[in-house]
Amino acid sequence: xxxxxSRLFRYRGLIQTLVVRDLKARYRGSVLGYFxxxxxPLLLLGIYSFVFATIMxxxxxxxxxxAVFMFCGILPWTWFSSSLLESSASLIAGxxxxxxxxxxxxxxxxxxxxxxxxxFAFGLPILAGFMLYYGHTPLLSxxxxxxxxxxxxxxxxxxxxxxxSALTVHFRDLRDxxxxxxxxxxxATPIIYPYFREGVVQYKHIFRWNPVYHLIVSYQESLFFGGxxxxxxxxxxxxxxxxxxxxxxxxxxxxLRDSFAEVV
Amino acid sequence: xxxxxxxxxxxxxxxxRRFGGHQFATLKSAFLQRSILRDxxxxxxxxxxxxxxxxxxxxxxxxxxxxxxxxxxxALKLVAGITKPxxxxxxxxxxxxxxxxLGAGFHPEISGRENVFINGIMLGLTKREIQERFDAIVEFxxxxxxxxxxxxxxxxxxxxxxxxxxxxxxxxxxxxxxxVLAVGDEGFTHKCLDKFAEFKRRGKxxxxxxxxxxxVERFCDDAVWLDHGKKLAQGDPKRVIGAYLIDVxxxxxxxxxxxxxxxxxxVAVAEPVRADGSVEHGPVxxxxxxxxxxxxxxxxxxxxxxxxxxWGSGGVAITGVTLRSASGEVGHxxxxxxxxxxxIGLKADRPHDDFxxxxxxxxxxGTCVYGTNTDIEKYVAGELxxxxxxxxxxxxxxLVEGTYKLDVAVHKKDGAxxxxxxxxxxxxxxxxxxxxxxxxxxxxxxxSPTVKLTRTDE
Numbered sequence: 001x002x003x004x005x006s007r008l009f010r011y012r013g014l015i016q017t018l019v020v021r022d023l024k025a026r027y028r029g030s031v032l033g034y035f036x037x038x039x040x041p042l043l044l045l046g047i048y049s050f051v052f053a054t055i056m057x058x059x060x061x062x063x064x065x066x067a068v069f070m071f072c073g074i075l076p077w078t079w080f081s082s083s084l085l086e087s088s089a090s091l092i093a094g095x096x097x098x099x100x101x102x103x104x105x106x107x108x109x110x111x112x113x114x115x116x117x118x119x120f121a122f123g124l125p126i127l128a129g130f131m132l133y134y135g136h137t138p139l140l141s142x143x144x145x146x147x148x149x150x151x152x153x154x155x156x157x158x159x160x161x162x163x164x165s166a167l168t169v170h171f172r173d174l175r176d177x178x179x180x181x182x183x184x185x186x187x188a189t190p191i192i193y194p195y196f197r198e199g200v201v202q203y204k205h206i207f208r209w210n211p212v213y214h215l216i217v218s219y220q221e222s223l224f225f226g227g228x229x230x231x232x233x234x235x236x237x238x239x240x241x242x243x244x245x246x247x248x249x250x251x252x253x254x255x256l257r258d259s260f261a262e263v264v
Numbered sequence: 265x266x267x268x269x270x271x272x273x274x275x276x277x278x279x280x281r282r283f284g285g286h287q288f289a290t291l292k293s294a295f296l297q298r299s300i301l302r303d304x305x306x307x308x309x310x311x312x313x314x315x316x317x318x319x320x321x322x323x324x325x326x327x328x329x330x331x332x333x334x335x336x337x338x339a340l341k342l343v344a345g346i347t348k349p350x351x352x353x354x355x356x357x358x359x360x361x362x363x364x365x366l367g368a369g370f371h372p373e374i375s376g377r378e379n380v381f382i383n384g385i386m387l388g389l390t391k392r393e394i395q396e397r398f399d400a401i402v403e404f405x406x407x408x409x410x411x412x413x414x415x416x417x418x419x420x421x422x423x424x425x426x427x428x429x430x431x432x433x434x435x436x437x438x439x440x441x442x443x444v445l446a447v448g449d450e451g452f453t454h455k456c457l458d459k460f461a462e463f464k465r466r467g468k469x470x471x472x473x474x475x476x477x478x479x480v481e482r483f484c485d486d487a488v489w490l491d492h493g494k495k496l497a498q499g500d501p502k503r504v505i506g507a508y509l510i511d512v513x514x515x516x517x518x519x520x521x522x523x524x525x526x527x528x529x530x531v532a533v534a535e536p537v538r539a540d541g542s543v544e545h546g547p548v549x550x551x552x553x554x555x556x557x558x559x560x561x562x563x564x565x566x567x568x569x570x571x572x573x574x575w576g577s578g579g580v581a582i583t584g585v586t587l588r589s590a591s592g593e594v595g596h597x598x599x600x601x602x603x604x605x606x607x608i609g610l611k612a613d614r615p616h617d618d619f620x621x622x623x624x625x626x627x628x629x630g631t632c633v634y635g636t637n638t639d640i641e642k643y644v645a646g647e648l649x650x651x652x653x654x655x656x657x658x659x660x661x662x663l664v665e666g667t668y669k670l671d672v673a674v675h676k677k678d679g680a681x682x683x684x685x686x687x688x689x690x691x692x693x694x695x696x697x698x699x700x701x702x703x704x705x706x707x708x709x710x711x712s713p714t715v716k717l718t719r720t721d722e
Contacts, residue, residue, distance in 0.1 A: 017385045025373040028414070100346045100365030228309060261347050262280055 001254045013106050015114060018107065037122035041078070043262040044195050045071050047128070059163070065134040065193050071230075072126050072223045073191035073216045076149075079120035080157055080212060081182045086112035087139035087161035088175045093262040105260050106253055113157050115233045127223070138222065142229045145222040148230060152239040153215050159246040169263055184192040212236045269319035270438050271326075271343055276352035278313040278338050282298060283407060312406055312427060314493040315352070320486070322357070323467040325460075327480040327501060329508055330490040334685065339490065340442050341371035343471060356435025358469075360389060367427025372416035376407060379415050383430045386497040397433045404455070405429035411675040432459055437531045439463060442473045457483075473604075477505050490702045513597050513694060520596030520690055522584070527688050528584055572669075572688055574679035580616060580648060580674045584609035585689050598661055600695040600704065606656040608672055615649035619682065622672040623656045625663075626687060633702050641679055 026189060027033045049067035063069045083205075087109035131137065168174045189210060190200055190235040195217045208215050218235045313335045320326040328336045343681050344362040367385050370379045380401055384394040404412050405425040415423065432439075441460075444569065462524075463470055474480060480487055480501050487501040489508050496511075497504045521534045589595050590603035597605050606623055620643075624635030638645075670689040677680040711717060 013390070014385050021374060021378070021382050023372055024370050024378070028373040051718050094369075096365060096368045097386070099346065100368045102362065103384060104359070169363075258348050261283075261341075 004106075004254055004257075005250060007104065008106060011104055014104075015107055018111040019118065022059050022111060023118060027224065034122075035235060037119055038126060040119075041071075041075065041123040041126055044074065044078075045130070048089055048192070050075065056219065057210065057216075059101045060197075062196075063126055065130075065136060068127070068130050068134055068136050069194070069220065069224050070192055070219050071123075071130060075120055075123045075127060076153060076215060076219050077186060077189065077191055077212070078158075078213075079116050079152065081162055081186065082112040082119070083116040083157050084164055084178060088166045088178055091260060092264055093167050093171075098260050098264055101125070105257060106162060106250070109161040110158055112165075113154070113161050117154065118132075136222065136224075139226055142222045142225075145218065145229050148239070149215060149218045149222060149235060151241055152218075152235060155239070156211055156215070156242040156247050159242060159249040162246075162253045163249040165258045166260075168258070169260055184213065184246075185210075189218075191216055195220070208234075211238055211242070214228055268322065270322040270324075270467065271320040271356050271471060272355045273319075273342070274353045274355075276313055276316050276339075276342060276349045276354055276446070278335070278342060278347065279350040280310040280312050280338075290347050298631065306659045311493050312347075312453050313342070313490075314671060315491065316495045317352075317552040318488050318495065318498055320469055320471055322469055323464075325464055325470040325472065325483055327474060327484040327487040328490060329477065329480060329487055329505065331512065333492075334490040335493040336444055336490055337364075338493075340471065340473050343438075344440055345398045353697070356438060359388065359434070359565065360438045360440060361431050361434040361436035362440040362442075363428065363431050364440065364442045366424045367415075370415050370423065370427065371468065373414055374703075375414055376411040376418070377433075379424065380411075380430055383427070384434070387431060387434045389434060389519050396436075399707050401426075401429045404459075406435070406452070421449075428456065431462075432456075436470045438471065440655070441472075443475065445497045468507045476703075477509075481505060499653055516692055517595060520692065521594075523595060523690060559692070564574050573686045574684065574688065575686075576636055576673075576675070576683040578611045578683065580610060580619060580682035582608055582674060582683045585670065585672050585685065587689070587691050596690065597692045597694060600661060600663060600693060600697070601664070604658045604661045604691075606658070606672070608654040608656070608674075610648070610652045610654060610674065612648050612650060612652075615647055616682075617645055617647055618676045619645050619648050620675055620677055621654050621656075622671070622673045622675065626669045626671070628667050628669075631702055633668065635671070645677070660706070661693060662706060664699055664701055665693055665703050667692050 023034075030036060032039060045067060048070055052070060053066040060117055090108040091098065091105060092110050094103075094105075094108045097108075097163075098105050110204050164174065164178065168178075188207075189212050190197070190207075193200070195201075195213070214231065214234045215238070218229075218231045219232050316339065324407065328339055330336050338347070340362070341364070342349050343356060344360060344364065345354075345356070346362075346364075350497050367379075367383070370382055371382070377398075380398065381391065384397075385391070389397075402408055405422075405428070407422060407426055407429075410418065415426075418426070428498045439460075460470060464483075472480070472484065477642040486499065486502045487504040489504050491511070497507050554600070573682075584607075586594050586607045587596060587598075588605045588607055589598065608621065620637050620639040622635070622637030625633045627633050668691055669687040670691070671684075671686050672689065673681055673684040675684065709717075
């Protein structure tokens, strides 16, 4: 495992190339091209703000402007959920490579995570634009946590992606299952509602087991809510556990690796 | 032999696990029946390689030959490191490039240029290295005009050529080739061979998996023959190929014998063909509908272009056709120049005085190579009653290599058939000379003293 793991670092050039290829290929032939990376989150935001700020209006003053609040959670969530969905299919889609070329299989799910991270990054200027529009500026002392949150999410997402991709090879229906689990997960995470809502606080001890809960709350504290960055210790704990989880997932992936070329 | 072999396989076995019905085993059922652990255990295994050992010396060109499913490609995948051996060790010295799947990982939506870079990086090159070799790659693939078009617009030949060009420009120490020489036209194939020769000259090691035995003979220093995962022979390519060909021949003989046994059985148990001239189908008749008009006229309009079948009035029935070698053994594979007898068993329902025996040979294109009958050859029918045997003896089977089918018939002098067996019997001719055509006249060459040639095979 350690041998393979050290090799992984050497593949950064390959990962980078494949991420670029993914992005290029995705919009090739479409009229708007890369612009879609901006349009997609914009449209998503439009829909959600219409539903939650106009139809199901919340009068909680702390979550105003609501569009900005929600966007802080939706952007990282989209990164997380799309990464998992894509990586669950990545090994099967890349079957030709795994079977016919000496190719490090773990590169495929990792590429899914990184290319979705790029989309996440494309969404950030939109978020910034909205903040300017609403005149909402995050506290600098909180904003410095932002890169930390991104890093923790990256590690956690890669860990999940490795695990999901390896298991999907053997259990194809994990993909469909995953889509539904992610829907449930979305609503179980304080993205469209604030974490200090009554119903959430009441079940805090259950919510705490959700790793994405800590990520999203950290994003919201770092970008949206004023006041002290209170979630720091939780975030660091999650970061530590993510690293452990990552190695565990990598170990499982490595154990199943030899079966890929035969089962895919 | 060099001090350290470039590739060495030591007691390598590979067992493929067949996960029983795994595609249908769902996670839900796995949990419900608590069978998740059991499902991950293989139910059936398939031994692709069984205790195979061989060394490929550095700088040699080494061939792996064998029939389909003999484990050749598995051996290559093990050497490439794509799969791991179940037991034993595989050791490879130096950078490998595998020409196994060409253009694997090409993305259809993006241009050939970008794909060359991505493919190169996948194969272990750096961006700089690809940059340096890019022109050579494109030129080798003969793709200059199309390199900026998306790969999805490429023809399969262009796709393979580009894949081949990238893989070969990785400049490996060890090159693995799996039956990929069929990627281009004649010219491109020559270029590939030249490239291999260049590799050889530069002291690189090539491991070649192929069915093209001529290539092995011309090109390789050493060959190993795998069959059903076991190593059967290793050594000088000529010798190994010889052993392999003998085995293939006996397998073909076995196959043809089985086919023939089926035909014989059909012929033997067939009810005497009805007197109204309706048709008994041959066992392998591919298109029964097409014989509707055959039925009406009792024989096809075009005798040179008919499907297999059997027809006739049935007064005299052909009960069996066998091919025998000079020593009297029944066989289906013969060599050019052999003596072969076509033995026809007959049974007449009552004494007949109007009968002609005919035999014709067709090659796979359906061309009649030779046909004759006793009437043409001025035999006059006397009497035929009860059972009998007719032998058509070919003193020297002067045919080129290939598969041939036989027409055997007994009919009246005016052509009305008693029993006509069309293309029901198959035999194969093997030849050491790869000459072409449909007929091999007995021949030899003569040269005046100023023209000097020597024969190599004698």
